[in-house]
Amino acid sequence: MNEMDDEAILAELGVSVTPLKDGAHTAQEERLIAGFEDILRFVETHGRVPEHGEDRDIFERLYAVRLDRLRAIPSAHALLASLDTQGLLGAKPAVVDVEELEGMDDQALLAELGIAPEDDITQLRHVRSYEDRKAAEDIANRTPCKDFERFAPLFEKAETELKKGERRALRFGRNASVEEGDFFILGGQVVYVADIGESFRTPNGETDARLRVVYGNGTESNLLLRSLQRALYKDESGRRLTAPGAGPLFRDVMERDDVENGTIYVLRSRSANPFVVEHRELIHKIGVTGGKVETRIANAANEATYLLADVDVVATYKLSNLNRTKLENLFHRLFAPVLLDLTIEDRFGRPVKPREWFLVPLPVIDEAVARIVDGSITGMVYDPQTARLVSL
Known part of the structure; x- marks a missing residue:
């Protein structure tokens, strides 16, 4: 078949033949x-x-x-x-x-x-990227909230709690959690997540969901969870309002037990204890210090709290104006179901049961710290069966 025949066939199929541009x-x-x-x-x-x-x-x-x-x-x-x-x-x-x-x-x-x-x-x-533009378009497309009278008392209560210091406004972290009932500040307006629809998988593999979001000015929008996350993160004034009663872990004013600049550190033991050896990648010590971590663990091999063995620092998180006692107590509450139940003998032969060691994967600790920082840790517990943080 010659070239003209090819072009004729293409023409019959409705396909135009256009020379390629150099x-x-x-x-x-x-x-x-x-x-x-x-x-x-x-x-x-x-x-x-x-x-x-x-x-x-x-x-x-x-x-x-x-x-x-x-x-x-x-x-x-x-x-x-x-x-x-x-x-x-x-x-x-x-x-x-x-x-x-x-x-x-x-x-x-x-x-x-x-x-x-x-x-x-x-x-x-x-x-901007298509994702950022889509997020902003979702935020901009608002309609009047016909049942705003249902939500008005919630906004008034949240504002009162914020003024009393029962809630705090914290910077929103990248991809931080969004839950039903959460309050945020976006573009200078208070935002309430009234409903979260069924989650679905996006083409790029992310999990997303459609939200019903109500604004303090009496409007609402049905936007994607990822769109709200992006908008809050991009907004320099974007904030999460912490839940009341969560207790201030990070303060603007220093108090007793506070440290100006502190570090949450995560350690892994080099102990030769058979149980520790078997679960070494899962056993972690979580602590808080106002000084250098290296100084804190310098004598680990001689201290029962470190299992009388050297340790490896596998993660550190720098924070400011943190309440050390409350932060340590929070970790203990969160990971209480997987507290390491191990008794060892100290240098004098006395039985000691070290604290602050937990059977928890490092990525879960990463998530816990991120949630503490953005205030979404409230109401979360660790589920040992799924090795995940879940809502109560």
Whole structure:
């Protein structure tokens, strides 16, 4: 079969034969394409083109401006023709002054599109990852909360507890937990997680869920858990309101038993005790010190509290203004079900049962510290059967 026959067959199948362009797209062209793909996603999601107007959210307004700019650039039509299956570029710009655009140089046009000059192509104005943009769009899409009277007393109570010091506002950590009934501060507003839907697996393997989130101004949104996490982490003023009665582990004012800068340390024993040898990767000592960990463990081989053996430091966590006693008690409560039940003889032959040693995997200790810092440890217990922290 000759070449003409091949082309005829392709034509019958409705497939056009277009010569391949020599070379890849330039960085500027790639950014034009990426910007247009954002607009296409918006149209696919909302069933309409992005519109101008102060009543529209910031992303829709940005996409509307970008679409007008692209419509006014002839070279963009040729570049994006294969993507423009809905004929978006054929319409006239809604508000843009075409003559003004024609008088702008390429660099100014690119700047209007959120694209930096060619010599600084890594700097994009207003451009974030798709995940970050999706998170912000979810947050922005709010509707009036029709049953806000149900939640108003909860907001008032949380505000009162915060003023009394019964709750604290703590910085939100990356991917920190979000539970039903949690309060947060996002964009200067108090946020309440009213409901968490059934969890599901995203294409990239993350676990996510749809939330019902109520805001202190009487609005609500149904956003993804991951979107809320990203928004809280990105917001410099994003905070978690700790649960009342949790007890302040980290303070703004120093008190007795507080240390200005402390370290939570996790140790693993080199003991030759048969049980320790068998479970060495699982047995950990968790402690808190206001000094150097190296100094604290320098004489470990001669101290029963360290199982009369040298130890390895497997993890440390630097913290500020922590209450050492309360923190140690919290670890003891949390991991009480797996407290190491081991009796050894000290240097004088007396039986000793060391404390602060637990049969718990290191990743679980990592999670516990993260939850302590962001305040989500309240109501959590360690389940030895699943080797996980779970809600009561």
